[in-house]
Amino acid sequence: MSKALADLIKISNITGKDTTLVQGGGGNTSVKTADGKYMYIKASGTALKDMSKKNGWRRMRLDAVLSVIRDKKLAKLDAGTREPEVVDRLLLACDDDVKTGARPSVESHLHAFLDKYVIHLHPVAIGAYVNAKNGKAELEKLFKKEKFPPLWVPYTNPGFMLAKKIANLVDDYQNRFGKKPAIMILGKHGLFVTATTAEAALRLVRKVIKLCSSKLKEPKVRKTKPPANRDITAAKSGIGKAVFDATGQHLPVSYFGRRAPIAAFMARKDAAKLLATRALNPDELVYANGPAMWLDRYDAKTITAKLNSLVGKGQKPSAAFLVKGLGLFVAAETKSAPVIAEITTGSLMIRSWATKFGGVLALNNGEQDFINNWEAEAFRKKLVSSKKGKS
Numbered sequence: 001m002s003k004a005l006a007d008l009i010k011i012s013n014i015t016g017k018d019t020t021l022v023q024g025g026g027g028n029t030s031v032k033t034a035d036g037k038y039m040y041i042k043a044s045g046t047a048l049k050d051m052s053k054k055n056g057w058r059r060m061r062l063d064a065v066l067s068v069i070r071d072k073k074l075a076k077l078d079a080g081t082r083e084p085e086v087v088d089r090l091l092l093a094c095d096d097d098v099k100t101g102a103r104p105s106v107e108s109h110l111h112a113f114l115d116k117y118v119i120h121l122h123p124v125a126i127g128a129y130v131n132a133k134n135g136k137a138e139l140e141k142l143f144k145k146e147k148f149p150p151l152w153v154p155y156t157n158p159g160f161m162l163a164k165k166i167a168n169l170v171d172d173y174q175n176r177f178g179k180k181p182a183i184m185i186l187g188k189h190g191l192f193v194t195a196t197t198a199e200a201a202l203r204l205v206r207k208v209i210k211l212c213s214s215k216l217k218e219p220k221v222r223k224t225k226p227p228a229n230r231d232i233t234a235a236k237s238g239i240g241k242a243v244f245d246a247t248g249q250h251l252p253v254s255y256f257g258r259r260a261p262i263a264a265f266m267a268r269k270d271a272a273k274l275l276a277t278r279a280l281n282p283d284e285l286v287y288a289n290g291p292a293m294w295l296d297r298y299d300a301k302t303i304t305a306k307l308n309s310l311v312g313k314g315q316k317p318s319a320a321f322l323v324k325g326l327g328l329f330v331a332a333e334t335k336s337a338p339v340i341a342e343i344t345t346g347s348l349m350i351r352s353w354a355t356k357f358g359g360v361l362a363l364n365n366g367e368q369d370f371i372n373n374w375e376a377e378a379f380r381k382k383l384v385s386s387k388k389g390k391s
């Protein structure tokens with residue numbers, strides 16, 4: 001196995017197993033080869049902790065990846081035409097023996113122009129800042145002693161335009177500081193670190209998380225009596241029936257309890273208000289259909305009305321439900337339910353912390369529409385290609 005691949009697996013597994021860094025499998029990593037020709041990068045669909053010699057990565061030709069960002073014609077296309085084209089070109093840039101058809105991370109082009117080792121994560125300790133109204137100013141205070149401060153990247157629609165924006169901002173940074181940024185913090189998104197060795201990259205991640213966590217208090221919870229099983233069963237059945245009535249889908253409802261971050265959030269007086277925003281980031285929108293729905297009551301009629309009202313406003317029907325006193329419930333296929341629970345729990349922590357930094361900053365309407373359209377486009381493409389496959 002090449003040294004670059006061995007290093008990639010190492011940094012992926014170390015960060016992926018750390019639950020303070022990764023929620024719901026989000027994030028990606030890459031390592032460039034010593035000759036500068038290739039980049040090993042995490043593949044979509046495998047969690048960082050599960051990457052192995054056999055699984056979860058692709059090797060890409062660096063020049064082919066860079067040519068995607070430099071392509072001026074792509075920048076002129078509308079997103080619906082451009083993004084599937086970019087995904088295809090990134091797949092064509094793969095040069096390895098992987099036969100599974102796994103796609104390289106959709107953030108591949110963004111890794112290409114950074115240093116040799118790149119770690120990208122969506123940690124809650126970063127979310128507390130990038131999803132808060134005064135988060136950028138708070139970060140500047142935290143890093144004010146640094147000679148080379150982190151590069152702040154305002155929220156940009158994911159895909160090609162984000163890669164392009166970061167390429168420009170990295171150039172500006174290099175002109176100003178004489179080197180590329182080692183830390184990048186992306187609004188309503190997450191953290192990128194880049195370094196010339198694996199150890200330095202891991203050290204940077206720990207340093208940033210430690211600094212950001214220093215201003216965040218872990219939630220304290222008073223012990224209360226555990227909820228009665230019959231209440232949990234009644235809530236499950238109310239949610240299941242409401243989801244069916246509002247969407248026509250029969251989905252299993254799983255109960256995820258009320259561990260500390262959930263219990264602390266439920267004890268807040270502003271809990272309902274904190275959830276009455278759009279999704280915090282693309283992950284919460286794509287995987288959890290937006291924020292958890294706050295429920296004081298759990299009869300099917302009340303929940304159906306709330307779900308219908310969301311759909312009427314052009315939002316997706318929630319997949320996660322926070323029932324006062326009981327805890328977190330998820331209506332989804334059994335395989336995806338734990339991922340939704342993890343993303344939702346992280347999001348509850350971020351929403352609480354963001355109140356200390358000026359309040360929650362979620363996706364706006366246009367940002368949400370872009371992600372929804374992108375998803376719809378990807379789904380349509382999948383249908384078309386599966387039909388083609390049959391004929």
Ligand SMILES: [Zn+2]
Nearest residue numbers: 027120189190
């Ligand atoms: Zn990301």
